[in-house]
Amino acid sequence: MNLHEIPVRQVSGVSALKAGELHAFGIFTVNDLIEYYPFRYEDYRLKSLTEVKDGDKITVQAKIMGVPVLQRYGRKSRMTCKMVAEDWMFTSTWFNRHFLRDQLVAGREIILTGKWDLKRNQLTVSDSEFPDKGVQxxxxxxxxxxxxxxxxxxxxxxxxxxxxxxxxxxxxxxxPEGLLKQYDLMSRKRAIQRIHLPQDQAEGQLARRRMVYEELFLFQLKLQAYRAINHERMDGVAHIVENSIIREFVRSLPFELTDAQKQVELEILRDMRSPYCMNRLLQGDVGSGKTVIAAIALFAAVKSGHQGAFMVPTEILAEQHARSLAKMFEPFGISVGLLTGSVTGRKRKDLLASLQMGLTDVIIGTHALIQEDVFFRSLSLVVTDEQHRFGVNQRSVLRRKGFNPDVLTMTATPIPRTLAITAFGDMDVSTLSERPKGRKPISTYWVKHDMMDRVLGFISREISQGRQAYLITPLIEESEKLDVQNAIDLYVSMQQAFPDFRVGLLHGRMTPGEKDEVMRAFYANEVQLLVSTTVVEVGVDVPNATLMIIMDADRFGLSQLHQLRGRVGRGEHASYCVLIADPKTEVGQERMKVLTDTDDGFEVARRDLELRGPGDFFGTKQSGVPEFRIADMVSDFAVLEAARDDAARLVADASFWTSPEFEPLRGYLQREQVLQGEVID
Known part of the structure; x- marks a missing residue:
């Protein structure tokens, strides 16, 4: 019996209703359930009060010494009772546990878990149980x-x-036995048992160590095996295009390529000329010129007799790329089409026919490109911008519209290079590390909330000079938990503060059409001040926007703040970013300082990695880096590198593909469809 094939419903006590609730957590099989690991442990081992410090979470056995005192505040309640443990008299406090009052009988033994307050000689109870009822x-x-x-x-x-x-x-x-011995790892069965129910914290850590290595090793094995198999496959498109034709196109551009762009151009053209499928990640800081590289690759695809597709996350971004690429390609007779949700009726029908007949060379669009009725004559290059904005299935559907097309994935989320190479083991990584000539640096300032009047004066001055400004806020509406300015309130107050300017509002709950309408108005300078949530993080170029103001900046990650800052500084005028924050911690203050010190995205990413620590760096899947059940890409990076080397060594060994010792690993690759040559996203 295979645990991957046994429905979770087969576990005793799991009703159809409960199974449905487990499905919401991605738990469908018994294997999913036993690999649903805890993220931490609660220590219920008894402690002596003589050993504990102020603020410790402890479990203590005590005797009830007095009568409980109950105070009610509407629906809420607070109950206190005197206890004694090891001749130590203290007060225990429960919140909203008034139903326990009748059980708190003087002289009865009780086991309490909670937070110890040394000054007040008090335990705030989170859990309590009675030994005479059977301790759990x-x-x-x-x-x-x-x-x-x-x-x-x-x-x-x-x-x-x-x-x-x-x-x-x-x-x-x-x-395999060799790896278990090499790293002194416990068996899989014991590790899974102990990760769910360790005897102590140390045993839980050993169990976690085993499962972290396994998860990272299997991830790397998949990537390395895929690479090995596909390196043998010469069934990609070998693009044949003369260097002189490429040089002519590059010379026609209104600017000179940077050294980094020239290097990346060579890497991509080398891949495209080979018969192997290109699978390359192009990462570059905000405004580093990734679109130009995409244009050169698309140009090479068309001049080789094929077609190219460029998928971007928003309609307005698609329109902007279509305009700029049409301008670049027009002198060379290359036709550019635009396909978004707004292209309908006869116009859409004609475009699809043109695409299928090969009359449209390059198509730029949103997820509309992956609809069933979109066909190409010969799609040989797929470019996706900000790949993490698309699901795995969306990207693979577009890829299947061609015959093993080359794939170029672009992201403006800078990832430290060593991490990128290890994380994207099945992709080659190209990096644009320098800013194009003529791009002005953005002056960044950090101010406290009490300087808001001066910030409003700054906004007024910039807009009066004909410029535009963004004002970013973290939330859409009131939240009891977070005391932050919300977008809707901020929008209203900005309309009152600037009655002579037009203020726009943009947030995630608007429909795509509404968002595009607002961005179009901002692009056309019909809106001078745009109040927005982070939906502008990946947006359209507005060269006239020179001021980015971010409210409650300490609520954002460094990389996200850097992305937002990159929305300005795209035109000829001096640009500014103002961070408004009152961070309470040293780390919060340090993060604000990082942004005022540097506008190099890779340096920001490196510092972000240091300051945010394990698990937080990649935030909301913003980099497309895979998520793991138990491993952490940052804190377990050394394990990830070791796992990569081990996987690469195994895959390169002929015995891996035949020896019975490696049968379970080959079975895993079979299950993951790597051996069918499926592309791994």
Missing amino acids: RSGTVQPVYSIGGKITQSWIRKTIQQAMQQYGELIPEIL
């Missing part, structure tokens, strides 16, 4: 899972343990 948690280390809805911690703990009892014997070992 105390004396143990309990896993804590990411849950929600109607699934509780106690239910998921119990259900995972039930699955281990029923199916634990079926957990297979997948790593």
Whole structure:
């Protein structure tokens, strides 16, 4: 029996209703359930009050010494009761647990878990249990899972343990003996058992170490095997184009390429000329000239007798690229089409026919490009901009519209190069590290909220000189948890502050059509001040916008702030970024300082990695870097590098493909469809 094939419904105690709730967490099979790992542990082992420090979370066995005192505040309540443990008298406090009052009988033993307040000689109780009713948690280390809805911690703990009892014997070992010995890793079965129910924190860490290595190793094995298999496949498109024709196109551009652009151009053209499928990631800082590189690649595809497709995340960005590429390509007789959701009726029908007959050479569009009725005569190059904005399926559908086309993926999210090479093991990585000539640096300032009047004066001066400004806020509407200016309130107050200017509003809950309408008005300078959430992070070039103001800047990640800053500085005028924040911590202050010190995206990314620490760097999947169940791309980077080397060594060894020792790993690759030559995203 294969755990990947047993529905989670087969676990005792999992009803059809509960199975549906588990599906929401991506848990469909028994294997999914037992690999649903805890993100931390609660330590319920008993401690002596003589050993604890102020603020510690502790579990202590005590005797009830007094009568509980209950105070009610509407629906809420606070209950206190005197306790004694090891001759130490203290007060225990419960919030909203008034139903326990009748059980708090003087002389009765109780086990309390909570936060210790040394000054007040008080324990704020989060959990309590009575030994005379049968103890469940105390004396143990309990896993804590990411849950929600109607699934509780106690239910998921119990259900995972039930699955281990029923199916634990079926957990297979997948790593070869050599790797287990090399790194002194515990067996897979024991690691999974101990990760869910460790005897202590140290054992939980050892179990995690084993599963982190396995996850990263399997990820790298998939990439390395895919590379090895596809390197043998010479069924891509070999683009044949003379250097002189490429040089003529580059000379026609109204600017000179930077050294970095020339280097990347060579790398991409070398890939395109080979019979292998290109799979290249082009990362470059905001405004580093990635679009020009895409234009050269598309030009080479068309001059080789084929077609190119360029997929971008928004309609207005597609329109902008279509305009600029049509201008570049027109002298060379290359026709450019634009396909977005707004292109309908006869116009769309004619465009699709032109594309299918090969009369349209380059098509630029949004996800409209991947609709079923879009056909190409000979698609040989697919370019995607800001790939993380598209799902894996969307990208692969576009790719399948050609016969093994070359793929160029572009991102403006700078990732430290070593991390990029390791994370995107199946892709070659090109980096644009320098700013095109003539791009002006952006002056960045950090101010506190009490200087808002001066900021408004700055906005007024810039707009009065004919410029435009962005004003960014983190949230759309009121939140009780976060005391931040929301976009809607800010929009209203800016209309009042600037009655002579037109103020626009942009946020994530607007429809794509509404967003595009606002951005078009801003692009045309019909709107002078745009109040927006971070939806402008990937947006259209507005060369006339010279001022970026970010409210509550400490609520954003450094890389995101850098992306937002890159929305200005795209024209001939001096540009500014103003960060408004009152960070409470040293790290928060340091982050503001990083942005005022440098506008180099790769340096910002490096500092972001240092300051934000494990797990936070890639934020909202913003870089397209894969997500892992248990491993962390940053804190486990050394393991990731070791796993990459181990996987590459194994795949290069002929015995890997034949020896019975590696059968489980080949089975894994089969299951992941790598051996069918599927493209890995």
